[in-house]
Amino acid sequence: MSAQNSTAQTADPRVRQPEAVVGLSRSEEDIIKVLWDVTGNDAFSLKAPRRIEGVVDSDKLHDFAFLIWSRVGFQHLSAISCVDWLAEGEFELIYHFWSYRDSCLVSAKTRISRDSALIATVSDIWQPASFFERDVHEMFGVVFEGNSDLEKYILTDWDGPPPMRKDFVTRDFAHNHFHFRDYEPDWDELVKGGYHSNRGEGGTDV
Amino acid sequence: MSELVTAHDGRSLMPGAKSLENREYNLFIGPNHPGIEGNFALKLTLEGDTIVKAKTEAGFLHRGFEKLMEERLFIQNIAIVCRICVPDPDPNEENYARAIEVLADIEVPRRAQFIRVLVLELSRLASHLFTFGGHAGTIGLYTMPNWSISDRDRVLDLFEELTGGRVYHIYNMPGGVRRDFPDGFASRVRDVLEYIEGRLPDYDNLFFNNKILHKRAIGIGVLPPDRAMEWGTTGPNLRAAGFAHDVRKDDPYEVYDELDFEIPTLTDSDAYSRLMIRRKELVQTIGIIRQVLDKIPEGPVWNKQPNPLKWRVPAGDVYVRSESSKGEYAYYMVSDGGVRPYRVHVRGASVTHGVHILENMLVGTRIEDASQLMFSLDACPPEVDR
Numbered sequence: 327m328s329a330q331n332s333t334a335q336t337a338d339p340r341v342r343q344p345e346a347v348v349g350l351s352r353s354e355e356d357i358i359k360v361l362w363d364v365t366g367n368d369a370f371s372l373k374a375p376r377r378i379e380g381v382v383d384s385d386k387l388h389d390f391a392f393l394i395w396s397r398v399g400f401q402h403l404s405a406i407s408c409v410d411w412l413a414e415g416e417f418e419l420i421y422h423f424w425s426y427r428d429s430c431l432v433s434a435k436t437r438i439s440r441d442s443a444l445i446a447t448v449s450d451i452w453q454p455a456s457f458f459e460r461d462v463h464e465m466f467g468v469v470f471e472g473n474s475d476l477e478k479y480i481l482t483d484w485d486g487p488p489p490m491r492k493d494f495v496t497r498d499f500a501h502n503h504f505h506f507r508d509y510e511p512d513w514d515e516l517v518k519g520g521y522h523s524n525r526g527e528g529g530t531d532v
Numbered sequence: 533m534s535e536l537v538t539a540h541d542g543r544s545l546m547p548g549a550k551s552l553e554n555r556e557y558n559l560f561i562g563p564n565h566p567g568i569e570g571n572f573a574l575k576l577t578l579e580g581d582t583i584v585k586a587k588t589e590a591g592f593l594h595r596g597f598e599k600l601m602e603e604r605l606f607i608q609n610i611a612i613v614c615r616i617c618v619p620d621p622d623p624n625e626e627n628y629a630r631a632i633e634v635l636a637d638i639e640v641p642r643r644a645q646f647i648r649v650l651v652l653e654l655s656r657l658a659s660h661l662f663t664f665g666g667h668a669g670t671i672g673l674y675t676m677p678n679w680s681i682s683d684r685d686r687v688l689d690l691f692e693e694l695t696g697g698r699v700y701h702i703y704n705m706p707g708g709v710r711r712d713f714p715d716g717f718a719s720r721v722r723d724v725l726e727y728i729e730g731r732l733p734d735y736d737n738l739f740f741n742n743k744i745l746h747k748r749a750i751g752i753g754v755l756p757p758d759r760a761m762e763w764g765t766t767g768p769n770l771r772a773a774g775f776a777h778d779v780r781k782d783d784p785y786e787v788y789d790e791l792d793f794e795i796p797t798l799t800d801s802d803a804y805s806r807l808m809i810r811r812k813e814l815v816q817t818i819g820i821i822r823q824v825l826d827k828i829p830e831g832p833v834w835n836k837q838p839n840p841l842k843w844r845v846p847a848g849d850v851y852v853r854s855e856s857s858k859g860e861y862a863y864y865m866v867s868d869g870g871v872r873p874y875r876v877h878v879r880g881a882s883v884t885h886g887v888h889i890l891e892n893m894l895v896g897t898r899i900e901d902a903s904q905l906m907f908s909l910d911a912c913p914p915e916v917d918r
Contacts, residue, residue, distance in 0.1 A: 405851075431783070454763060461883075
């Protein structure tokens with residue numbers, strides 16, 4: 327039974343163990359070389375100890391992510407960060423990959439146009455990416471092609487534009503959508519006759 | 533089926549259940565948290581008592597911190613970031629301060645680095661005690677919360693003495709920490725550590741060796757070890773699945789590489805293992821704090837910075853990571869050279885634990901375990917909402 331179970335588990339395509347998970351850890355220079363060999367991308371360089379950074383074209387990002395997971399051994403997608411560069415008219419997406427084997431972080435940066443903010447999902451490689459992408463979609467309006475779950479999560483009742491965009495001005499939105507209330511009570515009136523004058527008989531608030 | 537749902541006089545007891553397809557029903561838990569960490573909702577689809585589908589719903593604690601931080605000065609945000617995780621606020625402060633230090637190339641005095649480690653570990657201690665109490669509360673063992681939360685109060689007393697705040701400390705500043713130890717503080721820390729260490733056998737007798745806990749938690753909510761990495765598990769939950777990974781060792785920050793501590797691991801990966809791994813970590817944490825007190829050098833605690841209201845952090849971006857009591861914590865900060873951060877992205881430990889893993893893990897478990905499993909993952913809703 328247990329042998330059957332283990333066969334069934336290895337046959338399950340979702341239980342894919344990436345290659346190069348085990349082995350001696352590599353230096354940052356080696357990782358940069360392997361990245362170059364495997365993905366053909368020579369834009370990566372050492373930024374700080376245990377931090378490698380580089381730029382990837384947005385249309386090649388999914389292939390890059392698959393290769394870095396399957397062939398370079400970066401098992402953990404730490405986060406997907408999004409930055410709105412309003413002046414350039416671009417969104418910058420930063421994928422932070424962590425390798426447990428090498429104790430090294432690779433940050434892959436890619437830029438997409440603000441007008442057609444569309445990029446392929448990586449949730450088929452890392453399942454939690456589905457939620458990271460949902461969050462970026464909700465806050466910035468970036469569409470992740472292939473991610474079936476981009477429903478609203480945090481801002482369920484929100485009908486305004488994606489709020490983390492730089493051209494969304496919180497103060498203007500509040501002025502246009504909410505009624506201004508002067509919340510300055512007339513203290514003289516309230517304290518006249520002492521505190522207990524505001525209370526009804528039996529000590530309950532009036 | 534029909535015999536099961538009709539009374540002896542032929543009256544239907546379940547008018548909606550006309551066929552087998554109608555056996556499933558929805559149950560909403562929350563948005564008040566079944567434990568004590570924050571507002572979070574679960575939308576469960578059940579068949580009998582068994583959960584067949586679980587969806588999480590957050591947003592009840594969304595305060596737009598990331599947007600707010602873009603509108604405020606660097607110094608003002610220190611009072612915001614700690615609010616992202618209530619039980620364990622210090623990794624936020626430390627990460628935020630360290631991100632600015634990396635960008636602006638600010639050196640932190642060694643004494644301040646030791647004090648930061650002390651504060652981080654005290655916070656871990658308080659957070660784990662909180663989790664013990666919360667987990668016990670979800671399975672009906674109500675003495676444990678009273679004990680562990682009153683013991684946690686002793687740690688909060690230390691925080692109050694050192695930082696002025698019990699829950700939110702606003703203590704880590706770019707360039708160091710806000711103030712040095714008060715007189716006799718180190719000996720009072722040792723007293724509290726000794727007290728908590730002396731309490732651990734009591735905890736074992738009351739809770740960790742309790743038959744009720746064993747019946748309720750062993751073998752429940754197994755996070756399959758071969759899926760743990762795929763699901764993005766980090767921190768104690770990953771170590772309970774048998775992987776010895778800890779940011780403090782893998783990606784050391786402050787002075788963790790000078791301190792001697794072990795990373796405990798367990799292999800069962802069930803609710804009980806995830807609880808026991810925190811029990812083991814508590815012992816390591818006490819050891820780390822003692823080492824800090826032994827090794828802490830004399831010197832300044834803050835590398836004085838120019839007028840904080842006019843700080844300009846050089847343009848650039850940085851990704852800093854740390855190990856909170858719940859898992860991997862990270863801040864991605866972008867500065868455009870101005871007085872405000874251009875973008876701060878907070879990667880809380882619970883964004884994977886509280887959403888993806890919880891939704892997957894709950895399937896197939898029973899309804900009475902839902903709140904326990906949420907607590908065994910130590911999911912902190914404000915980290916998801918931000």
